[in-house]
Amino acid sequence: xxxxxxxxxxxxxxxxxxxxxxxxxxxxxxxxxxxxxxxxxxxxxxxxxxxxxxxxxxxxxxxxxxxxxxxxxxxxxxxxxxxxxxxxxxxxxxxxxxxxxxxxxxxxxxxxxxxxxxxxxxxxxxxxxxxxxxxxxxxxxxxxxxxxxxxxxxxxxxxxxxxxxxxxxxxxxxxxxxxxxxxxxxxxxxxxxxxxxxxxxxxxxxxxxxxxxxxxxxxxxxxxxxxxxxxxxxxxxxxxxxxxxxxxxxxxxxxxxxxxxxxxxxxxxxxxxxxxxxxxxxxxxxxxxxxxxxxxxxxxxxxxxxxxxxxxxxxxxxxxxxxxxxxxxxxxxxxxxxxxxxx
Amino acid sequence: xxxxxxxxxxxxxxxxxxxxxxxxxxxxxxxxxxxxxxxxxxxxxxxxxxxxxxxxxxxxxxxxxxxxxxxxxxxxxxxxxxxxxxxxxxxxxxxxxxxxxxxxxxxxxxxxxxxxxxxxxxxxxxxxxxxxxxxxxxxxxxxxxxxxxxxxxxxxxxxxxxxxxxxxxxxxxxxxxxxxxxxxxxxxxxxxxxxxxxxxxxxxxxxxxxxxxxxxxxxxxxxxxxxxxxxxxxxxxxxxxxxxxxxxxxxxxxxxxxxxxxxxxxxxxxxxxxxxxxxxxxxxxxxxxxxx
Numbered sequence: 118x119x120x121x122x123x124x125x126x127x128x129x130x131x132x133x134x135x136x137x138x139x140x141x142x143x144x145x146x147x148x149x150x151x152x153x154x155x156x157x158x159x160x161x162x163x164x165x166x167x168x169x170x171x172x173x174x175x176x177x178x179x180x181x182x183x184x185x186x187x188x189x190x191x192x193x194x195x196x197x198x199x200x201x202x203x204x205x206x207x208x209x210x211x212x213x214x215x216x217x218x219x220x221x222x223x224x225x226x227x228x229x230x231x232x233x234x235x236x237x238x239x240x241x242x243x244x245x246x247x248x249x250x251x252x253x254x255x256x257x258x259x260x261x262x263x264x265x266x267x268x269x270x271x272x273x274x275x276x277x278x279x280x281x282x283x284x285x286x287x288x289x290x291x292x293x294x295x296x297x298x299x300x301x302x303x304x305x306x307x308x309x310x311x312x313x314x315x316x317x318x319x320x321x322x323x324x325x326x327x328x329x330x331x332x333x334x335x336x337x338x339x340x341x342x343x344x345x346x347x348x349x350x351x352x353x354x355x356x357x358x359x360x361x362x363x364x365x366x367x368x369x370x371x372x373x374x375x376x377x378x379x380x381x382x383x384x385x386x387x388x389x390x391x392x393x394x395x396x397x398x399x400x401x402x403x404x405x406x407x408x409x410x411x412x413x414x415x416x417x418x419x420x421x422x423x424x425x426x427x428x429x430x431x432x433x434x435x436x437x438x439x440x441x442x443x444x445x446x447x448x449x450x451x452x453x454x455x456x457x458x459x460x
Numbered sequence: 461x462x463x464x465x466x467x468x469x470x471x472x473x474x475x476x477x478x479x480x481x482x483x484x485x486x487x488x489x490x491x492x493x494x495x496x497x498x499x500x501x502x503x504x505x506x507x508x509x510x511x512x513x514x515x516x517x518x519x520x521x522x523x524x525x526x527x528x529x530x531x532x533x534x535x536x537x538x539x540x541x542x543x544x545x546x547x548x549x550x551x552x553x554x555x556x557x558x559x560x561x562x563x564x565x566x567x568x569x570x571x572x573x574x575x576x577x578x579x580x581x582x583x584x585x586x587x588x589x590x591x592x593x594x595x596x597x598x599x600x601x602x603x604x605x606x607x608x609x610x611x612x613x614x615x616x617x618x619x620x621x622x623x624x625x626x627x628x629x630x631x632x633x634x635x636x637x638x639x640x641x642x643x644x645x646x647x648x649x650x651x652x653x654x655x656x657x658x659x660x661x662x663x664x665x666x667x668x669x670x671x672x673x674x675x676x677x678x679x680x681x682x683x684x685x686x687x688x689x690x691x692x693x694x695x696x697x698x699x700x701x702x703x704x705x706x707x708x709x710x711x712x713x714x715x716x717x718x719x720x721x722x723x724x725x726x727x728x729x730x731x732x733x734x735x736x737x738x739x740x741x742x743x744x745x746x747x748x749x750x751x752x
Binding site: 199201246247249250252253254256257258260261262264265268271272379380383386390422423424425426427428429430432433436437440 | 495497543546547550554555556558559560562563564565566567568569570571573574577578677678681682684685688689692723724726727730731733734737738741
């Protein structure tokens with residue numbers, strides 16, 4: 118009988134764990150997201166051929182939501198903690214970068230990582246408190262967070278209260294003015310997607326997925342669930358905050374009723390649910406669909422109330438009939454096209 | 461001194477209205493374990509029924525109250541059959557239903573906003589702007605009547621649950637769903653009935669709200685968090701707890717509003733919700749929430 122020392126057992130466990138965490142689907146396609154990224158990087162060349170500002174704007178907007186939805190997915194998808202209040206971190210990032218930009222003139226694109234870190238730090242602290250409850254209580258506390266933040270920002274005179282602060286526009290010619298933000302958001306979207314892939318297939322990500330399956334079992338299997346959850350919260354806040362930072366300069370103003378809207382908060386959640394929570398391609402796919410839906414509704418029907426109605430209906434239908442989302446449902450049926458398999 | 465009494469009275473009067481707004485939410489959670497985030501948007505629907513009845517036919521909101529309650533109870537039956545019955549077997553039931561009711565709230569907001577626009581509305585029967593005076597202290601008639609009617613309805617509900625033949629199975633299901641089912645209670649029917657009653661109470665509350673607050677469809681987000689704070693402080697599922705919490709918090713909010721500033725008054729509810737969830741998630745009278 119072979120004798121094993123404690124260190125060998127630990128080493129064997131480590132190797133097995135990282136093997137388990139690193140398991141990737143052999144059928145996954147890496148070429149499709151990379152091709153997509155290349156196409157997006159080349160897209161602004163269309164400006165030489167004519168005025169494609171609207172297309173650029175829509176792509177930029179989609180890329181921003183991909184950052185937010187992918188960030189949200191780390192907490193909501195991998196860990197299974199549904200937060201309806203992540204828009205708070207969008208506002209924190211937006212206000213921090215916007216205020217520094219207004220006072221010191223440093224571009225928000227440079228500030229974005231720092232805004233993300235600040236949002237992550239605030240997220241870490243909020244997570245320490247709110248992640249003590251789970252299930253419906255957690256969801257409700259996240260909603261309360263939005264309401265609290267809204268009142269605080271609306272009455273905080275330093276950041277302009279309810280009127281907000283106007284930011285200077287850049288002085289590029291109109292056809293190129295959107296480009297810095299466009300590239301910033303595309304880069305962030307690529308980074309967020311890559312990062313969530315790396316997180317999902319790390320040992321940390323394995324811990325998160327274990328928590329979403331059964332937190333008590335995860336805890337008894339030796340996973341420090343509290344640390345995992347709070348860190349996941351902070352990471353997801355980081356991405357949302359980063360997106361918020363650049364959005365303020367792009368819009369040229371920061372204001373509570375732009376940065377703290379429940380509808381935007383829901384959109385993030387809905388994109389993940391529709392596309393497929395806990396998958397890598399899900400948030401991106403969901404974002405493209407929801408942005409397209411929103412454009413169609415606003416363009417054809419105009420009123421924002423109808424937009425709210427449609428968002429609600431889409432959310433109800435996808436929750437009731439496809440709770441795993443498009444990517445999740447197709448994967449379960451073994452019919453997922455390879456180009457959508459990014460895991 | 462007069463200030464303190466006055467503030468307390470205004471807080472208590474509002475507390476009565478909040479109590480009815482929260483009661484239905486609490487009942488539905490107790491029986492079905494559904495946190496109905498759509499509840500405030502259904503209250504909004506009740507308020508619009510009262511508003512248009514008053515505006516078009518001059519009917520007093522207090523008279524239209526039973527009608528609003530009946531219409532909303534019917535809606536409740538429909539919603540239960542269409543949406544919630546099939547979710548009963550869902551693995552992540554509680555999270556699933558929260559998200560579903562959240563989506564439902566958006567559907568209601570969108571519907572009401574599309575049909576009635578986002579203009580501020582309020583019904584104005586003559587008592588809504590009138591008040592009783594006792595020495596220096598005034599008691600607004602509208603809020604007093606609303607609070608009294610609300611407490612009347614809640615007492616009737618409590619008596620119904622406590623002493624009627626239909627109340628027993630509802631209470632049994634609240635206490636332990638599986639055990640009740642084992643003893644032959646038709647929990648599906650009980651769930652349907654209590655969901656209908658809960659939503660019906662939203663309709664009744666809507667009729668009262670219509671002359672106490674000015675309202676517009678997207679205001680329900682604010683109400684959600686206010687009502688959740690009552691239900692959570694009272695202990696999820698305890699109707700008595702909800703009523704008590706309504707009085708405690710709205711008096712507290714009235715004092716905050718008077719002494720600190722009107723904008724911070726609603727913040728009282730939000731912060732209270734946060735604090736209760738973290739310090740004592742089971743609230744005053746609730747059971748310790750199940751894990752997972």
